[in-house]
Amino acid sequence: MTTAINIPLEHVFFLALILFLIGAFGVLIRRNIIFMLLSLELMMNACGLAFVAAGARWAEPDGQIMFMFILALAAAEVAVALGLVVQLARRFETLDIDRAEELNG
Amino acid sequence: MSVWLFYIAAGVAITTAILAVTRKNASHALIYLVVTLLSIAVIFFLLGAPFAAALEIVIYAGAIVVLFLFVVMMLNLGRSSVARESQWLRPGMWVLPAILSGVLFVVFGFEVLQVENSAKIEGQVVPPKEVGKVLFHEYLLGVELAGVLLLAALVGAFHLGRRYLEERRET
Numbered sequence: 001m002t003t004a005i006n007i008p009l010e011h012v013f014f015l016a017l018i019l020f021l022i023g024a025f026g027v028l029i030r031r032n033i034i035f036m037l038l039s040l041e042l043m044m045n046a047c048g049l050a051f052v053a054a055g056a057r058w059a060e061p062d063g064q065i066m067f068m069f070i071l072a073l074a075a076a077e078v079a080v081a082l083g084l085v086v087q088l089a090r091r092f093e094t095l096d097i098d099r100a101e102e103l104n105g
Numbered sequence: 106m107s108v109w110l111f112y113i114a115a116g117v118a119i120t121t122a123i124l125a126v127t128r129k130n131a132s133h134a135l136i137y138l139v140v141t142l143l144s145i146a147v148i149f150f151l152l153g154a155p156f157a158a159a160l161e162i163v164i165y166a167g168a169i170v171v172l173f174l175f176v177v178m179m180l181n182l183g184r185s186s187v188a189r190e191s192q193w194l195r196p197g198m199w200v201l202p203a204i205l206s207g208v209l210f211v212v213f214g215f216e217v218l219q220v221e222n223s224a225k226i227e228g229q230v231v232p233p234k235e236v237g238k239v240l241f242h243e244y245l246l247g248v249e250l251a252g253v254l255l256l257a258a259l260v261g262a263f264h265l266g267r268r269y270l271e272e273r274r275e276t
Binding site for chain 2: 005006007008009010012014015017018019021022023024026028029030031032034035037038039041042045048049050052053055056057058059060061062063064065067068069071072073074075076077078079080082083084085086087089093094096
């Protein structure tokens, strides 16, 4: 069974690259921690897209399996990070990560 | 036909991703992120990875983004947070990150073009059965490590949340 498409592999890689860079850009310009986490999700998705595309090129399941590992990683990261967001909002009463600078020395 | 579906979905994904990282209202940004994830799921379907597409919709758009929305609503971010956000996002602040991203795009794009020039994805479907077979044979150790990672995340999230609840009880 095939969906009979002929997409060049580089086009999918370029899409993954653009999405990754949009995510990196979001991490750099934002000060609100929720938006930074959102951009991180976008970056992880871009990585997953690259893996799935590479797996689809040779019709092997390995790409999808790496995507599932990335998914597990993203779920774990979000659970802990959102707990930290709640703590940050509780202690500093802001979501600005520049306020949490006690480790700066 | 499906080729055009791919390019349409790619365009939607890029547009909504840009909108998601530049919005001032957190809920709007999250809704745009959901649209990005759904277009990536469409691309997975087209590439012949239906299981990955289903996971993308169920876990990313269905669970992770909803978790974000819960936290955004729990923190009660209203109009004042939008005003503060526009104060934080000063014009001119985005110039250096944009230049850095552009440089990275050129470098990575050059590398991608070096890889293999005529590789085409034919969109042959890899069904969930194949994925499961390989996942629980060759990647069994990885599955167990992922389980340990999720347990660690569970313990960590419980720890952070419990301290929040205790402080609340004291005050």
